[in-house]
Amino acid sequence: MSDFAIGVDVGGTKALAVVVSDNGTVVDQLRSGTPHGRDADPGARAAEVVADQVLELSRRQGIDPRCVPIGVGLPGLMRRDGHLAFAPNLQSASGSDLGALLGDALGRSSIVAENDANCAAIAEHAWGAGRDIDDFVMVTLGTGIGGGIVADGQLVRGHSGFAGEIGHMVVEANGALCRCGARGCWERYASGGGLQRLSREAALDGRLPTVVARVGAANRVKGEDVTRAAAEGLDEAVAVIDRVGWWLALGLANLTAILDTGCFVVGGGLSEVAGLVLPSARTHLAGLVEGYDARATITIVESAFGSLSGAMGAALVAFERAS
Numbered sequence: 224m225s226d227f228a229i230g231v232d233v234g235g236t237k238a239l240a241v242v243v244s245d246n247g248t249v250v251d252q253l254r255s256g257t258p259h260g261r262d263a264d265p266g267a268r269a270a271e272v273v274a275d276q277v278l279e280l281s282r283r284q285g286i287d288p289r290c291v292p293i294g295v296g297l298p299g300l301m302r303r304d305g306h307l308a309f310a311p312n313l314q315s316a317s318g319s320d321l322g323a324l325l326g327d328a329l330g331r332s333s334i335v336a337e338n339d340a341n342c343a344a345i346a347e348h349a350w351g352a353g354r355d356i357d358d359f360v361m362v363t364l365g366t367g368i369g370g371g372i373v374a375d376g377q378l379v380r381g382h383s384g385f386a387g388e389i390g391h392m393v394v395e396a397n398g399a400l401c402r403c404g405a406r407g408c409w410e411r412y413a414s415g416g417g418l419q420r421l422s423r424e425a426a427l428d429g430r431l432p433t434v435v436a437r438v439g440a441a442n443r444v445k446g447e448d449v450t451r452a453a454a455e456g457l458d459e460a461v462a463v464i465d466r467v468g469w470w471l472a473l474g475l476a477n478l479t480a481i482l483d484t485g486c487f488v489v490g491g492g493l494s495e496v497a498g499l500v501l502p503s504a505r506t507h508l509a510g511l512v513e514g515y516d517a518r519a520t521i522t523i524v525e526s527a528f529g530s531l532s533g534a535m536g537a538a539l540v541a542f543e544r545a546s
């Protein structure tokens with residue numbers, strides 16, 4: 224078996240590639256922007272970006288890109304045959320077989336592809352916050368919300384391989400329009416995109432006067448302006464973060480009603496602000512879960528690897544495929 228694998232997490236805004244050793248140590252990493260918009264040749268430009276990352280990391284680490292196990296995590300509905308059937312947050316690759324395109328670009332056989340949040344769940348289960356936990360839900364907060372469900376120690380895949388699309392649970396009938404085409408999806412409220420939207424809304428409503436004064440105009444307020452101000456303890460910003468925490472808790476309460484997992488591992492690109500959002504989600508969860516006091520403790524923990532878990536899990540899937 225190879226000592227190293229390359230994993231790439233292709234997100235809605237960036238692709239993160241890592242070189243991982245077989246004990247789960249990240250020895251190198253590289254970030255690049257991902258192409259946007261609909262593409263005449265879906266997946267081709269995304270495959271170019273990822274192939275460049277693989278070649279650069281291989282050069283830096285003295286690895287042969289034609290032999291090293293490579294796995295790719297993708298944001299969307301992944302068919303069991305590796306096709307990215309539907310990717311609302313990565314339309315440039317929606318419908319493509321990125322694994323095959325990458326194989327072509329690198330002059331080797333097809334590369335293993337898996338849903339990005341499933342990858343994160345696999346990495347956290349093997350090496351991180353889900354280690355030795357048989358029942359948990361991985362919740363990745365990024366551009367959207369991804370999910371990976373582990374039950375009885377196994378990843379739940381579902382009928383078509385699409386299980387765990389938790390970001391598209393509808394939490395507000397006729398709510399905000401989602402990129403998937405529906406309204407009121409959870410990811411429009413509790414992801415990085417949700418934080419951005421709720422921050423802008425609060426600024427335009429006059430609920431963030433100090434933050435607006437800092438950035439110059441209400442329509443220029445971004446999620447990170449609010450998280451920065453909340454970290455300083457500014458009440459108006461803390462209130463917006465608390466609202467995001469409430470929405471996060473609402474989705475977790477729904478998942479608890481269905482799955483009774485008892486543990487949520489929260490990661491993804493927004494995990495940098497987990498220290499602000501999670502305490503509020505934990506507080507609100509008690510009031511939102513059916514029979515909260517009758518249940519065993521429900522824990523919400525930060526992922527061990529933050530924004531790296533998806534790429535690490537993609538590498539782990541590649542190791543498993545190669546062995």
Ligand SMILES: [Zn+2]
Nearest residue numbers: 391401403408
């Ligand atoms: Zn949706």
